[in-house]
Amino acid sequence: MTSKTLSLTTICLLAYGGAMFNAQASPTSSLKTSLTPEKFHFKYNLHKSLPDAWVTEFKKKMDFLEELLPITSNINQVFTDPFMNVYAWKTGETNPFPEKPGISGSSISGSSMILEMSADSFSNGDVQRVVHEYFHVYQIGLSKDAMMPKWLIEGGANAFEEIDYQQYEGKRALDQELENNVSKYVFTNPKLFEKYQTSSNDPAGKQMDINYGSSTFMVLALVKELRKQGISEQRAFEMVFRDFWIENSKQRRISRENLEWEKSFETVFKISIETFYSRLMSKYTHAGFKEVLPSKTLEVQQIFVAK
Numbered sequence: 293m294t295s296k297t298l299s300l301t302t303i304c305l306l307a308y309g310g311a312m313f314n315a316q317a318s319p320t321s322s323l324k325t326s327l328t329p330e331k332f333h334f335k336y337n338l339h340k341s342l343p344d345a346w347v348t349e350f351k352k353k354m355d356f357l358e359e360l361l362p363i364t365s366n367i368n369q370v371f372t373d374p375f376m377n378v379y380a381w382k383t384g385e386t387n388p389f390p391e392k393p394g395i396s397g398s399s400i401s402g403s404s405m406i407l408e409m410s411a412d413s414f415s416n417g418d419v420q421r422v423v424h425e426y427f428h429v430y431q432i433g434l435s436k437d438a439m440m441p442k443w444l445i446e447g448g449a450n451a452f453e454e455i456d457y458q459q460y461e462g463k464r465a466l467d468q469e470l471e472n473n474v475s476k477y478v479f480t481n482p483k484l485f486e487k488y489q490t491s492s493n494d495p496a497g498k499q500m501d502i503n504y505g506s507s508t509f510m511v512l513a514l515v516k517e518l519r520k521q522g523i524s525e526q527r528a529f530e531m532v533f534r535d536f537w538i539e540n541s542k543q544r545r546i547s548r549e550n551l552e553w554e555k556s557f558e559t560v561f562k563i564s565i566e567t568f569y570s571r572l573m574s575k576y577t578h579a580g581f582k583e584v585l586p587s588k589t590l591e592v593q594q595i596f597v598a599k
């Protein structure tokens with residue numbers, strides 16, 4: 293088992309439970325907009341239990357991500373503060389941040405990034421979980437927290453993380469993940485993966501989306517369908533990673549779980565969600581996972597062209 297596989301065994305939960313974006317400008321926000329807004333930034337709370345080499349890699353990766361995927365100022369409509377605290381420490385220590393009781397694992401929780409790092413993840417400076425969590429902040433910013441459906445949230449973060457890993461670590465973990473972690477429900481009832489609640493365990497108690505392998509397969513199948521429309525691989529990933537979330541920010545929403553994201557899907561991808569699901573069920577199989585793998589030469593800089 294590679295350290296990559298080990299580092300991902302802790303399932304990331306997008307645990308953001310904050311307030312919905314409020315379209316009605318309050319007196320406070322109109323006052324805020326008259327001032328020059330502070331650029332959204334990350335505040336590092338890095339515990340001394342973390343090895344120096346990891347901390348160096350972490351900072352390097354965060355600088356790289358902030359350059360490649362800047363967090364849009366829209367995020368100031370989601371979070372009260374113009375910054376996000378990052379709490380990172382090594383597993384085994386009792387939570388060293390008493391101001392954040394009960395934190396564990398890795399997630400975006402409220403307006404914090406939680407990174408509890410296992411010893412395995414230090415063997416080769418593995419910072420892939422940072423990439424995954426950062427990508428969620430990017431999605432939240434673009435969409436103004438219109439975060440639906442789950443398979444595009446998690447499959448997107450995971451696919452991006454894997455392309456980055458392939459490019460910068462020179463290794464590929466995605467083929468193994470797809471081989472081992474794709475549920476049969478992707479091909480029988482993909483709608484289940486729209487929500488966290490309906491895609492955790494199947495009736496037999498088996499996990500349906502281990503390391504988000506199922507969600508990732510769906511994202512890669514969507515990219516393949518877009519390529520059939522004559523769209524390049526780079527552009528197809530940009531549409532999935534970026535354009536969809538911008539479009540989602542425009543949809544009417546009653547609650548976080550009640551959002552007309554299907555409209556964004558059709559607008560951006562020029563295919564209805566029903567058509568996509570029916571193609572997934574009729575044209576794709578788990579055994580054919582190699583057909584959806586991204587090119588080995590794909591680079592993240594080629595994907596994010598539009599700013």
Ligand SMILES: [Zn+2]
Pocket residue numbers: 304305306424428446449
């Ligand atoms: Zn995630």
